[in-house]
Structure formats: structure tokens, C-alpha cells
Amino acid sequence: MLPRAVHLTDVGPRDGLQNEGVPVSTEAKVAFVRALVAAGVREVEVSSFVRPDRVPQLADAAEVFAALGPAPAGVVYAALVPNERGLDRALAAGVGKVSVFTAATETFNRRNVNASVAESLARFAPVVARARAAGLPVRGYVSTAFGCPYEGPTPSAQAVDVSRRLLDLGCDEVDLGDTIGVATPPDVAAVLEPLLAHVPVGRVVLHFHDTRGTALVNVLEGMRFGVASFDASAGGLGGCPYAPGASGNLATEDLVYLLDGLGIETGVRLEALRDAARPLEGLLGRALPGKVFRAGPAPGPHCGGPVTPSRPPR
């Protein structure tokens, strides 16, 4: 029994652009976020209040939020926050939701933020408490929930344990990421079965990478467990830093195309979503990898011939 509706978070402006080598202007980011919302996306991960020298692509987080102004009714503008200083900046910028992030594997977390998982969780305690006191919902990301570029397959108990700790800290939801895109449906089941014994399914978000083509089969498996909130990136923006030249985030269009086919409501219009991502190809100077982004929607009845695909920039 699949859910009737699914909540989508487009992480393209943050997770996508962070992994693109070419800087994008503040104006273009703002236009991108607005176009996503115009396409029906109700949650956008807009930027990240991490150290600008670490992630220069997102150094303009405050400017992006300032230019965006308040989110329209029913829309959430979220931002990543690594610590209390980041939270201060995020609160000053008027973010609508805060995301903290750690990993299910020690080596990944150490290399990513130079801290153990326990240290990260301790650092988040005041962040989560203050964000909630400010009335903001908090998401807790668990990277490498299924596999780690350094440690190999992640024991599911680790992903479950870190998820529960994030929720115990006060996170409203936990978002388990297949950071290197290795999961197949049995891996998803191996995490969700024990996790959902302790956690209401409404507090679980899944974030799949399509690096090995399994993102959509994993979404299906997640939905079979009742999960109804997924991350994706318009156009498939953002490569995989652990396998250069390979895909990273699941493309939002590909997810919407499948959900449309399954009759599952998302509120997102496919063609408008393609329009939102299209300017990024020119700005980044590369073809975006999303399959539906490239191929276009299905040809309608008697449409007169093959659809016009998106042409990559020269």
C-alpha cells in the first residue's frame, strides 16, 4: 500500500550547487528557488550557513535569504546549520527550517566535519534546542546511512542508532541519506524495519542518490514502509564527490515522473520543474543529468511526433 501523497524537498540550491564546481550568482540562486516554488515544490533547501571558506559556493546564504524574503504560505525555506554560530546567522537571515547533519559512520563524519559522531551530536544539542525555541522545525541528516566511501557497507544498527539520537535531541524529523548511492531495496528495508519499530514513519525522510541507478527502486521500497517524504534535486544538479563524473542526487523530475505514473500526489508540475532547472545548464556550462529533464515528458496522444528533448549547452 503506497502513500496517496508525497512531500518533496528540493535540495538542488544547497546540496546540488554545493557540489558543482562553477559558482552561481546570488540572483540566479534566488531565481532558481522561486522557480522551484512556482513549479509546486513546497520545501526547498536553500543554502547552508557553514564556513564560507569551506563551501564558497554557498557563502552568500544570508544574501539569498534576504533577497528571497519570507516564504510564501505553505512553503518552507530550509538551511543547513553546522553549529551555534551557523544557527545565529540562520536565525538572523530568517530561515524557515534548520537542518543539522552528521553521519552513520565515524570515518565519514571525521573527514567531513573533523569530529566524531558523538561530538557532532553534542554540538547539535544547543542548536536544536535554540532552533525549536525560536519556533523552527529541525531536520537531522544522517549521511552514509547505507554505505560509506571509507568504511564500505554501513551496519543498519548504526544508521538506526544515530537516527534515534537525533530525534532524542529534539529533531522533528530524521533524513537518512545514501550519500554514495549504493543502497538497494533490501538495504532500505534493513534500516527501516528496526527504525520504524521506534519512530513514527511521519518523522522519517529518505534522501537517495542515483549514483548506481537505484534511487527510484529505493523510493518505492521506502514508500512500501509508509515513508512519504523524499529529497531530490532539480535536473539532478550536483554530482557525486565520491565518484567524479557520476550522478549524485536523484533528479526531482525523475521522482515526480514516477510518482505521477503511480498516481501519487506531489503538487509539482513536471514541465515547470524542468523550466526551473534549465537556466542552470547555461550557468554551469554542462548538461544536467536528470533523465526526464533531458528527455522531456511522455509524448501525448497524437502529439505529432517525438518530443523535443533538452539540448545541452555547447
Next chain:
Amino acid sequence: MLPRAVHLTDVGPRDGLQNEGVPVSTEAKVAFVRALVAAGVREVEVSSFVRPDRVPQLADAAEVFAALGPAPAGVVYAALVPNERGLDRALAAGVGKVSVFTAATETFNRRNVNASVAESLARFAPVVARARAAGLPVRGYVSTAFGCPYEGPTPSAQAVDVSRRLLDLGCDEVDLGDTIGVATPPDVAAVLEPLLAHVPVGRVVLHFHDTRGTALVNVLEGMRFGVASFDASAGGLGGCPYAPGASGNLATEDLVYLLDGLGIETGVRLEALRDAARPLEGLLGRALPGKVFRAGPAPGPHCGGPVTPSRPPR
């Protein structure tokens, strides 16, 4: 309940290379077929005995079969055959299996072979009879079984009807193709449910294109109906002629990666499969799109760092 084992046909040498603009030498084709077999592929669609002026990429079909010699035990070398003259050439070349092909939609068949579906079927009657008399198994392809670039969505009754007619002609199996890659699982179910009311599931093969990212979810749906024979193309070779720049055939590596994850036996070794497709990148001068081909297999436990991805040719 999924099947315990799945039979894979690699259609790369025929369906893949036919849709690549760059010609590939007979020697390279032979090496490609041999490498696929070395990787564990037990059925290869080697070439096509169509008019050389129509498909110049495959004009050397007889030379490829001659150079290959007899197929190893347990391996099938198949070829496409459009008519009796093609069958004569195929029989002389020593093919191990013959495939005839028509479509579920009239406009597509008319544009593809300048004949109605009924005319195609009539033309196949002696082809199928003579092939079987020669002791060869016969596959019947149904293109546009789910959607047509000219007519839009295909009514499932048409796909079922053409499939049954091909089997009635004497085809051993029918292979339903999502030629333009538009199907989602409900479309697969809409064809399989009525088809399997008349046809044993062992006579059904599915051929999905990943043009809109749904090939693997459709394979899963097919397996849920008991289908255990699928086509794919090493490296994702062959684009989509109906959406230039977009993906066509499902990449064999992506299919094997999923089936490996599901614990479903294929007999195919993933790394050897990547090795088989890798030379084609140099020959075609373009990066192949298969995701697992690009990203590599999952990093093992304590592998010491991210995997080395396949780098596209410069």
C-alpha cells in the same frame, strides 16, 4: 515473490550499436560479444540481417558471426531478421536464435518498416516456420508496447493482441519493448495482467528503456508478475533515437547491480561487464551513460577510500 534467477539478454552489440552514430569495426564487435560472454552473459543479440543500406552500422552481420564461430555451450548468439531474405542470410551465417520485430502501434510500424502490423505479421509467418524447422528458437519483439512517439500512450489491449499473434505464429517468446521509455509500473501491470491470462510467464521477455529513469522500477514490477527474462545493453550503449541526447536501453550493469542487491542470480559478474563495455567509449568517442558503468561497484568494507570511477574519453 521475486524470481530466484533472471535471464539477461545483452542487446548492446545490435540495439546499442545500431543507434550509435559512429561505426565500429567487425573486430571490435567480435571482441565486445566475447567479453560479454566472458562476463557471464548467456544471450547476446549480436547483429541484424536487415538491409545494409538501412542500417549500415550492422552491415557486417555475416562477418561478425563468421568471426565469432559457434557459440559456447549454454550461450545463445541471436540476430534480428526482418523477412525471408534476412532469414536466408541469418541461417547461412549460423545464428543461434532469430528475432522478428513489429510494433503495438501502426504509425510506428509504418514508419519503421513501411508496413502495417498485420502485413508485418503475415511476412513473419514463413520466417518463423522456417526458423523453427531449422531448429532455431524465435523471439518476437513488440516495439512501442507502452507508448509510441507518434501515437502517445499505447492501449494495453494492442500490446497484448500483437504479443498473442506473435506467439500464435510460432514464436517461442514475446519481448515487449518500452521503445521510448515512458512506462511506469502501472503501465507494466496493465499489459502483464491480461497477457499472462493467456500466455505462460516463461514466454514473456521485457525490454525497458531508461529514458525517463523508470527502467528498474519497471523490471521490479515485471518480476512481481513472475517475468524472469530482461534485455539490457552494456554501458547503456545506444541512445534514444526519439529523444536525442537522452538515454535509451537500460544499462546491463545497472540491472545486474540491482539484481545482485536483491539476491537474484544472473550469472553475470559486474566488473567483467564494465570491462566489456569500456573499449566502446574509446571507439565511439563518448562517455557511456550507464550509472554503475560510470560510478563503479560499491566500495567494499575498509576499501581505503572512494572507488575509482570510469573516466570518459577526452
